[in-house]
Amino acid sequence: MHSVTVPRRLPIDVNAALHAICSTGKGRCWYCDVKLPPESEALHEGWDVQRIDDQPVANIILVCPHCLRRETASESRKLARFG
Numbered sequence: 001m002h003s004v005t006v007p008r009r010l011p012i013d014v015n016a017a018l019h020a021i022c023s024t025g026k027g028r029c030w031y032c033d034v035k036l037p038p039e040s041e042a043l044h045e046g047w048d049v050q051r052i053d054d055q056p057v058a059n060i061i062l063v064c065p066h067c068l069r070r071e072t073a074s075e076s077r078k079l080a081r082f083g
């Protein structure tokens, strides 16, 4: 009997992903479309790299610190409603 466990979410190496996207010079925030700063600034400011799996092709997206805070805030509100 073979049961292969396929993780639904692959872990992302944020630093490596930021490095790769910065090197293309085409990174933008998925939500507000602000331009990704140079790699060292992006790391310092707390840019995040996330994966969207509910699309035909899994997408890697960038989230700026501003939108990240907003997203976290709305998620904790949702959790509070369920809790």
Ligand SMILES: [Zn+2]
Pocket (backbone or CB within 6 Å): 029, 030, 031, 032, 033, 034, 063, 064, 065, 066, 067, 068
């Ligand atoms: Zn943003």
